[in-house]
Amino acid sequence: MNMTEAFRATAPHPFAYLITRDAQEKCNAMGVSWWTFAAVNPPTLAVCVGNKKHTLDVIRRTNRFSLCLPDQSLREQARKVCATSGAKVDKVKELGIELTAGQTGFPILKKARAVFECEVRQILDLGDHSLCVASILAFSEDQEQEALRTTEEGYTL
């Protein structure tokens, strides 16, 4: 099957920054569109992260992330977030990603339509990606912001 055609056929998809913080307190953001709500009680979401991604390494070690839906004004920044790796670049500094402390104290994106602060419960290896299933510890939103979505092509911004 052709996954690119499948992405296009189902686009646009909600897009998010997956924000992590490593043991040295360094924060990173990766762009994700493969995420979904997964349970109501307890509030749960799931996100698929490539097995070679820097973000997955950090999640495996810390079990925490925030999933933040960036405002549409951040489209250019979001493209760069997806085009670089936190293993090589300090994206927060280089791309001017503005973070603040969320309700749990975990870093979240300032200009976000919706924010989910999460703790990972399970990681399931699916092949080239792993499904990270996480409890939503806190939710916040800003109705003044408009969530960024992928283009009609699917896997692009």
Ligand SMILES: Cc1cc2nc3c(=O)[nH]c(=O)nc-3n(C[C@H](O)[C@H](O)[C@H](O)COP(=O)(O)O)c2cc1C
């Ligand atoms: C629109 C779009 C959506 C993406 N969604 C995902 C995703 O859901 N999962 C994933 O593993 N990578 C996804 N990526 C790729 C990552 O954002 C990209 O590889 C990023 O550089 C990884 O960052 P990191 O190395 O700092 O972890 C997406 C890219 C784009 C352009």
